[in-house]
Amino acid sequence: MEELKTATGPLHARLEATPFFPALAAGQLALESYVGQLRALAVIHSVLENALTGCTDERVTAVWQPDMRKFPLLQEDLRYFEPRAVADLKEAAEIALQTAEHLRLRAIGQPLALLGSMYVLEGSTLGAAVVRPLVARAFLLAGDDGLAYLRPYGDHAPARWSAFRERMNALTLGAEDRARIVAEAVDFFGRLETLFIALHPFSPDSRTFLVTSINPEAGRHAVTADPREMEAAIRAGDRCWARYPYFEQRYGERGRRFTRSDGAWQATLVHYEPAQISQQVKWLGRVLAGRGMPSVLLEEHLEMVSDELTAAIPAGKAGYEKLRAAAAELRAARRRRLNDDHLSALATEFDRMAGPEWSTRLPHTGKLLGCAVCDEAEGSPLAVKSLHSWLTDPARFPPNWITAVDATIARAREVAGLHPTRVSE
Numbered sequence: 001m002e003e004l005k006t007a008t009g010p011l012h013a014r015l016e017a018t019p020f021f022p023a024l025a026a027g028q029l030a031l032e033s034y035v036g037q038l039r040a041l042a043v044i045h046s047v048l049e050n051a052l053t054g055c056t057d058e059r060v061t062a063v064w065q066p067d068m069r070k071f072p073l074l075q076e077d078l079r080y081f082e083p084r085a086v087a088d089l090k091e092a093a094e095i096a097l098q099t100a101e102h103l104r105l106r107a108i109g110q111p112l113a114l115l116g117s118m119y120v121l122e123g124s125t126l127g128a129a130v131v132r133p134l135v136a137r138a139f140l141l142a143g144d145d146g147l148a149y150l151r152p153y154g155d156h157a158p159a160r161w162s163a164f165r166e167r168m169n170a171l172t173l174g175a176e177d178r179a180r181i182v183a184e185a186v187d188f189f190g191r192l193e194t195l196f197i198a199l200h201p202f203s204p205d206s207r208t209f210l211v212t213s214i215n216p217e218a219g220r221h222a223v224t225a226d227p228r229e230m231e232a233a234i235r236a237g238d239r240c241w242a243r244y245p246y247f248e249q250r251y252g253e254r255g256r257r258f259t260r261s262d263g264a265w266q267a268t269l270v271h272y273e274p275a276q277i278s279q280q281v282k283w284l285g286r287v288l289a290g291r292g293m294p295s296v297l298l299e300e301h302l303e304m305v306s307d308e309l310t311a312a313i314p315a316g317k318a319g320y321e322k323l324r325a326a327a328a329e330l331r332a333a334r335r336r337r338l339n340d341d342h343l344s345a346l347a348t349e350f351d352r353m354a355g356p357e358w359s360t361r362l363p364h365t366g367k368l369l370g371c372a373v374c375d376e377a378e379g380s381p382l383a384v385k386s387l388h389s390w391l392t393d394p395a396r397f398p399p400n401w402i403t404a405v406d407a408t409i410a411r412a413r414e415v416a417g418l419h420p421t422r423v424s425e
């Protein structure tokens, strides 16, 4: 730890001297810069913390503890700022994505080096005590609002830092390993410096809307640049989320973020020809179906996005209707296997077998199962399996529910004229 401190001390000084921090102290930092910082750190923390959680290098796992995760705190703060619809800063977001990519590569090739980045971010919890009142004052934040990341360990930051130091110093490391960790910490400080330089001051041309602002884990894909469309897409995502509690119960908050970012991507499709939209939507439908989300969810989501976009910008109706047309294609493919009467009969019978308590907790399950059977028949080989594995976990569901799941799949296959027992094969 002494080696790390000595090697990075000058870089810490340089980082603190970037114009971002004096502007913050003077109450002159733009909200875009501050929120941009939270978004960039969310991208970086999510990748680093996933890499650390999956790391098998014993020296890394001896230091990393799951309660050091700060991604959830960043999410909390970002949720607080969400209603203010703050624009993204292109360059800063790009630096965050590059840093995330670098960390992913390190996790594969040199996992030990991750200790260097972990050191830098963990050390920043000490500076957080200084930065926190400045942020509260600059953005008129009351109480703990929007400040979770800057107080990760409550009053225990110094004690947590001592414990972290001890775990680091207890490692047995050769000179080469130590040099690797130090080099990584130096590199990481350098990346943060370029990030903070990009965050403030920024040119008006840097302002944009990027997918990482609504979903730090979504990578680089396109989203609409129109704030009205972005808000409409978010509303549609939340509606779809509310209609199917399955999303929340299976995928948690992460799923909600993906529902929103997918909607913001869908809004960009309206600029393409119908044939291209259809191809993209079918591709996404297959990807999602294979991950436990039958394509009926995408179908309904597309319709909700189309409705919300039209309500927000009526003049764009003709373009937004293209999303409805893509949804209709998905529906037609599904109906070739099971019509709406079949599906509603499957849903009713499922609820009867599962009983009122469970069918209220997880409504539409019979319908989702029927639709997964259709997806499988339409070329998504994992559609049933990926849903079945979660819905039949005995740790989660009672025996009669599991029986109802198996019976519904068998019945759906039978009605659709398919082999009835493929799941258990």
Ligand code: HEM
Pocket (backbone or CB within 6 Å): 001, 004, 005, 012, 015, 016, 021, 119, 120, 121, 122, 123, 124, 125, 126, 127, 128, 130, 131, 192
């Ligand atoms: C993103 C920005 C920052 C990062 C990544 C960062 C990183 C670090 C690191 C790695 C340490 C541990 C040094 C050691 O090994 O003992 C540290 C300590 C500290 N930092 Fe920062 N820091 C940041 C910003 C700031 C700012 C803006 C301030 C104050 C204005 C600050 C004040 C401190 C203080 C007071 C310590 C404790 C020094 C000690 O007790 O020895 N930091 N920081």
